[in-house]
Amino acid sequence: MRSNTDSRPKASWGLKLAALAGLLFLHVPIWVIFLYTLTPDEQTFTFPLPGITFQWFGVALGRADLWRALVLSLQVATVATIAALVLGTLAAAAVWRSKFFGREAISFMLVLPIALPGIVTGIALRASIGGLDIPFSFWTIVIGHATFCVVVVYNNVLARFRRMQGSQIEASMDLGANSFQTFRYVVFPNIATALLAGGMLAFALSFDEVIVTTFTAGQDTTLPIWIFSQLTRPRDRPVTNVVAMLVLLITFVPIFLAQRLTADASDEGGKQ
Numbered sequence: 667m668r669s670n671t672d673s674r675p676k677a678s679w680g681l682k683l684a685a686l687a688g689l690l691f692l693h694v695p696i697w698v699i700f701l702y703t704l705t706p707d708e709q710t711f712t713f714p715l716p717g718i719t720f721q722w723f724g725v726a727l728g729r730a731d732l733w734r735a736l737v738l739s740l741q742v743a744t745v746a747t748i749a750a751l752v753l754g755t756l757a758a759a760a761v762w763r764s765k766f767f768g769r770e771a772i773s774f775m776l777v778l779p780i781a782l783p784g785i786v787t788g789i790a791l792r793a794s795i796g797g798l799d800i801p802f803s804f805w806t807i808v809i810g811h812a813t814f815c816v817v818v819v820y821n822n823v824l825a826r827f828r829r830m831q832g833s834q835i836e837a838s839m840d841l842g843a844n845s846f847q848t849f850r851y852v853v854f855p856n857i858a859t860a861l862l863a864g865g866m867l868a869f870a871l872s873f874d875e876v877i878v879t880t881f882t883a884g885q886d887t888t889l890p891i892w893i894f895s896q897l898t899r900p901r902d903r904p905v906t907n908v909v910a911m912l913v914l915l916i917t918f919v920p921i922f923l924a925q926r927l928t929a930d931a932s933d934e935g936g937k938q
Contacts, residue, residue: 700907702907703722722905722907722908738888739873739890742807742808742811742872742873743811743869746808747868750812750819751819751861751864754823755857757820758820758823758827762824762827762828763827773824776817787810787814787878789881791810791813791881795809802884803886807886809882810875811871811875814878818864819861821864823857823860826856826860827857830853830856835853838851866920866921866923869920873917875888893906
């Protein structure tokens with residue numbers, strides 16, 4: 667028997683066509699890149715394709731500089747995500763649990779880095795790091811990425827904290843649980859999916875970041891920087907397209923899973 671609980675009106679054909687047009691506008695360029703990974707012509711892009719070949723996948727996988735850039739990007743994204751999970755969760759807990767002077771200002775300052783243009787953040791980080799005479803290296807890239815990865819984790823965890831009932835923590839403490847036990851059995855199960863979603867989004871953002879990385883990388887080359895440098899080499903364009911699709915696939919998975927986790931958590935919260 668069909669449920670009648672959803673009384674929302676159906677979308678009109680005009681709205682459906684507008685949504686379809688928006689999707690095509692966003693995704694057709696991505697499919698064009700995928701199409702030209704199969705072209706046998708290394709210098710010109712023509713349509714229809716003069717043929718289909720998978721040789722550029724083998725060429726890309728055989729590039730040692732590509733593998734170095736990929737490994738560096740994965741390492742940076744992993745460390746930046748861990749730092750964001752720790753700092754973002756602690757900041758969210760402090761803003762949610764405590765009342766102190768300037769709390770709203772601190773919350774605003776935590777969110778600000780992701781709202782600023784990347785080039786502004788990059789210039790600010792480069793000036794600060796250079797002023798402290800810190801050599802640009804792997805760790806300066808991590809610091810740069812953590813500035814905006816923290817925001818993603820903070821927003822997800824704070825939203826989940828605000829849906830929790832403070833009485834759960836108080837009841838746990840009243841029953842004799844210490845702080846660690848309360849966090850393990852009460853707090854963590856409530857925020858686990860928010861941590862996972864925030865962590866996956868932070869990883870995806872860090873992995874494909876190019877603007878802030880340009881100002882903080884020094885001589886190191888992450889995968890997005892490698893792709894950007896290849897654009898000036900016309901003969902390498904098919905290889906660049908292959909790598910661009912690799913980046914797309916790597917970032918698609920965590921973003922998709924994070925969206926599913928967030929949607930499922932919202933559905934469960936709505937049913938309660």
